[in-house]
Amino acid sequence: MTAAALRALHQGPDLPLVLPGPWDAVSAKVFADAGFPALATPSAGVAASLGYEDGRTPADEMFAAIARITHAVDIPVSADVEAGYGLPAKELVARLTDAGAVGCNLEDTDHATGALRDAREQADWLAQVRAEAGDALVINARIDTYLHGAQDLEESVRRGRLYAEAGADCVYPILAPPPLLADLSTGIGLPVNAVVTPDGPSPRELGALGAARVTFGPGLQHRAMAAVAEMAERLREELGAGSGG
Template identity: 35%
Template sequence: MPLTTADKRAAFRKMHESGCFALPNPFDVGSAKALEHLGFKAIASTSAGFAWSIGKADNHVTVDDVCAHLTALCAAVDIPVNADFEGGFAREPDEVAANVARGVRTGVAGLSIEDSTGDKSNPLYDRALAIERIKAARAAIDSDNSGVMLVGRCEAFLWGQSDLKLVIDRLTAYADAGADCLYAPGIKTREEIVAVVKAVQPKPVNLLIGASGLSLNEAAELGVRRISVGGSLARMAWAGFMRAAREMAEKGTFAELAGGYPGGELNKMFE
């Protein structure tokens, strides 16, 4: 019997109580269903992977685009979906709250809000505003007792600000503001990871693998609770597509097509 949205949200919260789990990132309905078929217990959307799938650059999709995508993902699988909700598609806290409320209605079990502005000259929102944005997202999630997990993200490392003290200060502030899970994409070393885990405990930490070469077991030993891969699976899919398409365009040959995944197996998986 298919799980209800409430069931998925309760199961997702339970997954964060102990251990460490992989939270892979599909980029469309087909890849989401494939990950469920492979036995993953939860998935997370990827802003970059989704954007590329509709012919846009990362951070150039609209809240309408994303909400439609999340609705489709949640309807397609019987496992929890965590939303990469970028920066809430707004600057001001009240507008972030309105968009988060829309995101919650898609059926997601978790939703992340990041503190990057998209402006290279001033890449992070001022600390006070960033905290108010998390508080607004929390209030929006709680307004209907949805049970959706809120992930607070500090994007400093991705924007070249490798100041771990700044990251920890922000993550602890986001935890105090109501974030259920904390995430600092770009941290790599064991020392950085352990410092973040200790700073926000007992709240769980999400680690981006791709920026770190750790295995799931190694990350678990450091206290990480969940691991996501961002746009990496999408980039892997595009790598195969571009190799084959470029060979056809530049050489007029088709050898790369021999490496494709068997169509019969795909049909079986999607039956």
């Protein structure tokens, strides 16, 4: 599937675009078979499935996991590749293409320092990614102001506008207060991605508040693992009951 197909879904009549987050090939196939039009891998969910902490997955393993997911389905897949693993734009785009991804998340947290990256430096890098990818990649530029505790709408909009000018297709102000989604979308001028949180609004509600795109981070993987833990506990109890004298 092409980036054009994924890009069109951000403008369609059935917004918000809800993108489940598969963490492996099997979960990707389940979501595709359920009828979702596209998927968005979560870096934290993939990391957990591979036995790593979030942010600790080696680039080679992340791209291999993304490739297994894209090869399991015939719908567009966007890949969360964190801050790009320090790769030059040309190599990053090549590896995403080789893995079969037609979109990507790129965040503005500097993993070396743990702080927000300078917005203009991030915009320059996003522009390099756009130049290398042309129209073959849907770039979802993550804005981490709220993740870092900066409750500053003006700064989030400033960053978003710079990323829009650099060629981003949509922006992802992760953990932004849902009532601000419409203001962020209007101020930045791009579709806004919102994340579903355990105690937050539903995907439909996030759409009503201004989100054009809704993702889940590692939430679906966490729910699946909770179900596995419950099954394991029931099995342990059954085995314990059966071994009584």
